[in-house]
Amino acid sequence: MSPKRAPSAPPELPGYDYVSLLGSGGFADVFLYQQLLPSRKVAVKVLLPDAVNRELIENFRHEANVMAQLSTHPSIVTIYGAAVAPDGRPFLAMEYCPRPNLGVRYRRDRFSVPEVLSLGVQIAGAVETAHRANILHRDIKPANILVTAYNRPALTDFGIATSAGGADDTSGMSIPWSPPEAFLEPPRSTPASDVFSLAATLFTLLAGRTPFELPGGSNTSVDLIDRIQRGDIAPLARHDVPQRLEAVLASAMDPQPSRRHQSAVAFGRALQQVEAEMALPVTPLDVLDDSLDAEVVDEEDGGATRIRGIVSIDPHAGEAPQFAPPGQQGAVSDATIRRTPVAAAPQGAAPVAQAEQAPPRSRRKTVFAIVGGALVALLGFGIVWLALSAGNRSQPQADPSQTVAPPPAAQRPSAPINVEGTVVDETVQFTWTNAQPQEGDSFQYRYERSDADPVTAQTATPEVTLERDSDGESCILVRLVRDDGRSSNDTRGCVNG
Incomplete structure (x- = not known):
């Protein structure tokens, strides 16, 4: 919790019961609430009363939209909804991660090398997913990596995220983990900037201090910026950290962006290779497949919240297509870069799918x-x-140390049917039917009201209760989301009253 101010009063939110304060930041407080339907604990981020101005509200809305696009990734905090509290403060309802964040943990616990490698690969997949959606995080640091109830790292706080080529600034910058280009005038950010911050975060977890912090020396902001710009990394001083890992981190924190890993997936693959060299299980590198089906051309929300299938990246695969920096010749100007990453087998080896046939x-x-x-x-x-012996001979098995992409999804799942609404006082209850239910199914919905901002959220049950639209007609778009990340087309349902 920030020592500079007292936390604000928690707002009264319809459908939520306040539980406790979770933390405070520069512009917002985070509270723990008990959501009534569906019943679950949620973290609610609320803007401060004196921070409610047009610019900050726009930034808040931007954060909600960014997280809605990305939060189906297993290493990005899930957002359940966004709205305005009765006292006028905007709020986000998010997944509650009960374990201490990495910013708390590194100050009191010693991280093992295998744990740092594993969470580094997982967060690299989250960062690559954001980059493929043309989004730069710009504030990766230990405190912005939460830990879920299942002990999985989850990236959060996209409050200062920006699109590639968009306006850049230094608002909200965290100096100890920021790359040199963040201190230029004007500042610049590329995917290599997020790679720098992720590497600095992993170094912090291993060292118990930030990479440019000099133990026993002067560590003012001016000192840190000077060392960051020179690439003067303090020695890690851990005998159990392999030299290969130190080299990977040093390369990712090179003061020259062109000499770093040029994508988060390349950095994640380098970490996977260290795992393999240490004879550790290779952590899957999950990346959200951003390709669209040809028939999907006219979505009401422009495809901004589409959930795509997750693929895993082989640590020995060839270099993935790189994200072009802003202004580079040949850069894709479309808001969403559409690519279909494919996992490759190690050089000289036949693809596993063929070997097993x-x-x-x-x-x-x-x-x-x-x-x-x-x-x-x-x-x-x-x-x-x-003959019997030959017939029973086992087929060639895949090397368990390799991370192999699952076979591509055969088809898009069926969309929800019978989306209907029932008006009850000032609310409307929408229900629908899952025509082909499977374990792990969930539903993403978008609700647009004439007198409020659109709400995009996710639910595990085929129903949701929302505030009635004052113009007399309430409409919702619902899509089915499979456990493997595939999603259906949208189904629209409306009710008058």
Whole structure:
């Protein structure tokens, strides 16, 4: 909690019961609430009363929209909804992560090398997912990596995130983890800037201090900025950290952006290679597939909140297509970069999917004919035993140290049906039917009111209760989201009253 001010009073929110204060920041407080329907604990980020101005509200809305696009990623905090409290303060309702964030933990606990590698790979996947949606985080640091109830790291606080090529500024910058280009006039940010901050974060977890902090020396903001610009990293001083990992982190924190890993996926793959060299299980690097089906051309929200399938990146695959820095010749100007990443097998090895297939029928017949004839001539009845033995021989297995992409989804799941609404006083209850239910299914909905900002959120049940639209007609868009990240087309439902 910030020592500079007292926390604001928690707002009274319809459908939520206040529980406790979770923390305070420069422009907002975060409270723990108990949501009544569906029943769950949620973290609610609320703007301060004196911070409610047009610019900050716009930034708040931007954060909600960014997190709505990205929060289906397993290493990005899920946002459940956004609205305005009765006292006029905007708020975000988010996934509650009960464990201490990494900013708290590194000051009191010693992180093991395997844990740092694993969470580094997972967050690299989250950052790459943001970059493929043309979003730069710009404030990656230990305190902005929460830990879920299932002990999984989750990136949060996209409050100063920006689109590539958008206006850049130094608002909200965290100096100890910021790259040199953040201190230029004007400041600049690229995907390599987020790679720098992620590497600085991992270094902090290993060292118990920031990478440019000199133990026993002067560590003012001016000192830190000077060391960051020179690339003067303080020694890590841990004998259990392999030299290869130190080299990867140093490369990612090079003062020259062009000499760093040029994408988060490249940095994550480098961490995976360190895991493999240490004989550790290789952590999957999950990246949200940003490709769109050809028939999806006219969505009401422009596809801004589409949930795409997750793929895993092989640590030995070739370099992924790089995110072009703002202004670079050939850079894609579209707001969303549409790519379909494909996992590759190690050099010199056949793709696992092909290796696990049975030999072609013609080849199998030829082999069995030759071997069978020879065995009949030599061993007589022994051919029966040998044939059975050959038939039971196991197929080649994939190397368990490799991370392999799952087979692509065959088709888009069926959309929800019978989306209907019932007006009850000042609320409307929408219900729908999942025509082909599967374990892990959830639903994303978008609710637009004439007198308020649109709300995009997710629910595990085929129903939701919302405030009635004052213009007489309330409409909702609902899509089915599979556990593997695939999503259906939207189904629209409206009710008058």
